[in-house]
Amino acid sequence: MTGTNRLQGRMPKVGIRPTIDGRRNGVRESLEDQTMDMAKSVKEFLETNLRHPNGLPVECVIADTTIGGVAESAKCADKFAAEGVGVSITVTRCWCYGTETLDMDPSTPKAVWGFNGTERPGAVYLAAALAGYDQIGIPAFGIYGKDVQDAEDTTIPEDVKEKLLQFTKAGLAVANMKGKSYLSLGSVSMGIAGSVVNPAFFKDYLGMRNEYVDMSEFIRRMDNKIYDPVEYEKAIKWVKENCVEGEDRNDKELIHTREQKDQEWETVVKMTLIAKDLMVGNPRLAELGYIEESCGHNAIAGGFQGQRQWTDFMPNGDFMETILNSSFDWNGIREAFVFATENDCLNAVPMLFGHLLTGTAQIFSDVRTYWSPDSVKRVTGKELSGKAADGIIHLINSGSTTLDATGQQSRDGKPAMKPFWEITEEETKKCLDVTTWGPASLGYFRGGGYSSTFKTDGEMPVTMARVNMIKGLGPVLQIAEGYTIDLDKDIHDVLNMRTDPTWPTTWFAPNLTGKGAFKDVYSVMNNWGANHGAISYGHIGGDLITLASMLRIPVAMHNVPEERIFRPKTWGAFGLDDLQGADYRACNNFGPVYGK
Ligand SMILES: C[C@H](O)[C@@H](O)[C@@H](O)C(=O)CO
Numbered sequence: 001m002t003g004t005n006r007l008q009g010r011m012p013k014v015g016i017r018p019t020i021d022g023r024r025n026g027v028r029e030s031l032e033d034q035t036m037d038m039a040k041s042v043k044e045f046l047e048t049n050l051r052h053p054n055g056l057p058v059e060c061v062i063a064d065t066t067i068g069g070v071a072e073s074a075k076c077a078d079k080f081a082a083e084g085v086g087v088s089i090t091v092t093r094c095w096c097y098g099t100e101t102l103d104m105d106p107s108t109p110k111a112v113w114g115f116n117g118t119e120r121p122g123a124v125y126l127a128a129a130l131a132g133y134d135q136i137g138i139p140a141f142g143i144y145g146k147d148v149q150d151a152e153d154t155t156i157p158e159d160v161k162e163k164l165l166q167f168t169k170a171g172l173a174v175a176n177m178k179g180k181s182y183l184s185l186g187s188v189s190m191g192i193a194g195s196v197v198n199p200a201f202f203k204d205y206l207g208m209r210n211e212y213v214d215m216s217e218f219i220r221r222m223d224n225k226i227y228d229p230v231e232y233e234k235a236i237k238w239v240k241e242n243c244v245e246g247e248d249r250n251d252k253e254l255i256h257t258r259e260q261k262d263q264e265w266e267t268v269v270k271m272t273l274i275a276k277d278l279m280v281g282n283p284r285l286a287e288l289g290y291i292e293e294s295c296g297h298n299a300i301a302g303g304f305q306g307q308r309q310w311t312d313f314m315p316n317g318d319f320m321e322t323i324l325n326s327s328f329d330w331n332g333i334r335e336a337f338v339f340a341t342e343n344d345c346l347n348a349v350p351m352l353f354g355h356l357l358t359g360t361a362q363i364f365s366d367v368r369t370y371w372s373p374d375s376v377k378r379v380t381g382k383e384l385s386g387k388a389a390d391g392i393i394h395l396i397n398s399g400s401t402t403l404d405a406t407g408q409q410s411r412d413g414k415p416a417m418k419p420f421w422e423i424t425e426e427e428t429k430k431c432l433d434v435t436t437w438g439p440a441s442l443g444y445f446r447g448g449g450y451s452s453t454f455k456t457d458g459e460m461p462v463t464m465a466r467v468n469m470i471k472g473l474g475p476v477l478q479i480a481e482g483y484t485i486d487l488d489k490d491i492h493d494v495l496n497m498r499t500d501p502t503w504p505t506t507w508f509a510p511n512l513t514g515k516g517a518f519k520d521v522y523s524v525m526n527n528w529g530a531n532h533g534a535i536s537y538g539h540i541g542g543d544l545i546t547l548a549s550m551l552r553i554p555v556a557m558h559n560v561p562e563e564r565i566f567r568p569k570t571w572g573a574f575g576l577d578d579l580q581g582a583d584y585r586a587c588n589n590f591g592p593v594y595g596k
C-alpha cells in the first residue's frame with residue numbers, strides 16, 4: 001500500500017554531501033569514484049529502509065559533484081534548497097578542508113560520516129569538521145564506524161547503519177513537522193495545563209504554527225451540512241456494521257432513549273468527518289461550494305477540548321478521537337492522525353514525535369494509577385507476576401486511545417502496532433472485533449457519546465513520553481520504555497471495575513534500572529510530570545533522545561540504555577561524566593532551533 005501527502009508542502013528530502021580532498025592532479029582524482037560511491041550507498045541504504053509516516057518513500061539527493069571547497073559547497077547548498085532538502089549527511093573517506101566544506105544551514109539537522117580507514121584519513125576530517133561546527137554553534141552528529149574498513153570497501157558497517165537510521169529518522173521528523181500546524185478545537189479543558197497552548201514553544205522549538213477553532217464550528221458544520229454527505233452515509237453504515245454498542249452502565253433513570261442514542265451515533269460520526277476536514281481539508285467540500293472550508297488548517301496534529309462546555313450537552317469526542325488516532329476507518333487502511341483528548345497539546349507533541357519516528361498510531365492516556373504488588377494482592381488476593389511483578393501503571397482515558405492498541409496486529413507472530421502500510425484488513429477487523437463502544441458515563445458526560453472499550457493485549461514493547469513546560473526552563477521531555485502487560489482476567493476485572501470500565505485500558509510496566517526515577521515502578525509514576533502520557537509501539541527512547549537533542553529539548557528522565565543514546569558530538573563538551581546535566585547545558589547553550 002502506498003501513501004499520500006494529505007498536508008500542504010512537499011516531503012523533505014535527505015541531502016548527501018560527498019566531501020573530498022580538493023588537491024587536483026592526483027589526490028582528488030584518485031578519490032572521486034570511491035567518495036561518490038559512498039554517497040550512493042548511503043542513498044540506497046536510506047531509500048530502501050525508510051518511509052515517511054504517510055507511506056511515501058524517503059528520497060535522497062546527492063550533490064552534483066564531490067565537494068572539495070567553498071564553491072562546490074555553495075553549489076550543493078543551492079541544489080539542496082531547490083530540492084527541498086530537510087536533513088543533511090556529509091560523507092567522506094579522506095581528508096578534506098574542514099570549514100571550507102561545511103554545510104552552513106543552521107536549520108537542518110546534520111551528520112558527518114567519516115570513514116574509518118587508514119590509507120586516507122576520513123576520521124581526521126570528521127573531527128576537523130565537527131570542531132568547525134562547534135566553533136560556529138551548529139551542533140552536528142558524528143558517525144564513525146568501530147572497525148577499520150579497507151580502502152576499496154564500499155559497504156556500510158552495521159554500527160554505521162544504525163546511526164544513519166537513528167539520525168535520519170529523527171532529522172526527518174524535525175523536517176516533517178516544520179511549517180505544519182497544531183489545531184486546537186476548543187480551548188483549555190478543565191484547567192489542564194497541557195491544553196494551554198504556548199505558541200512560542202511551537203514556533204521556536206518545532207517550527208510549527210498554532211491554529212484555533214472554536215467548538216461551535218462543529219455545530220455550524222452539522223447544522224449547515226458542511227461535510228461530505230456521501231462519506232457520511234458510508235461512515236454510518238460502516239459504524240452500524242463494525243462498532244458494537246457496549247453495555248450501558250448508567251443509572252436507569254439517567255439512561256438515554258434509543259432515539260437519543262441513535263442521534264448520538266450520528267453526531268459522533270459527523271464530528272469525526274468535520275474534525276478531519278478541519279485538520280487537513282477535503283476537496284469534496286469545494287465541490288459542494290465550501291471552498292474556504294475545503295482548505296483545512298494543514299494540521300499535522302490536533303486536539304479537542306471536549307470537557308466541559310461541549311460534553312455537558314453534546315456527545316463526547318471519544319469516538320472521533322479513537323477513530324482519528326487509528327490506522328483505519330470506513331475508507332480503509334490509512335495513516336493515523338495525531339489527535340489529543342482534552343486538547344492536551346503537550347501530550348499531542350510526544351504523540352507526534354512517536355508517529356513521525358515510527359509511522360505508527362499512538363496511544364493517548366491518563367497516567368492514572370500505580371498499582372503496587374501489595375495493593376493488587378490486597379484487592380484481588382492474587383500476586384502480580386512476570387514483567388508485572390514489580391507493579392504496574394494503569395493507563396486509561398476516555399477518548400484518544402487508538403484501536404491499534406488492542407494488540408490485534410502482529411509482526412513475527414507477536415502482537416504489534418504497525419505502520420499502516422504493513423497492516424492487513426484482517427488485522428483491522430480483529431481490532432474492531434475485540435472493541436465494544438460503551439455509552440459514556442452520564443455523570444461525567446451529560447451529552448452522552450461512546451468510548452472505545454478494550455484492553456490492550458499482548459506484551460508489546462512500548463515507550464511512554466511526555467513534554468512538560470517549566471517556567472524559566474522551557475520544555476523538557478520524559479521517556480519511559482517498558483511493556484504492555486497482559487493481566488490475568490481475574491486481576492484485570494477487579495482493578496478495572498474500580499475505574500470506568502468503558503474506557504480503553506492499557507497496563508504498563510516500565511523497565512527498571514534500579515536508579516533515580518527508574519528505581520521502582522512507584523518512582524516512575526511519582527516522577528511523571530503531568531496527568532497524561534503518549535505511548536508509542538516499540539522501544540523508541542533512543543530515537544526520541546536524538547530528536548529531542550535536535551530540537552534542544554532536554555530529557556528530564558529516561559531509562560534508555562547508554563549504547564542507544566546518540567546526540568550531537570558537541571554535547572560531550574558540556575561534560576562527559578554526567579550525560580543528563582550535559583544535555584541540559586547543551587540545550588540551554590544552543591537554544592531552540594528556530595530562535596528564541
Ligand atoms: C472524565 C474525567 O473528567 C476525565 O476525563 C479526567 O479524569 C481526565 O482524563 C483528566 O485528564
Ligand SMILES: [Mn+2]
Pocket residue numbers: 341342365366397531532
Ligand atoms: Mn485525561
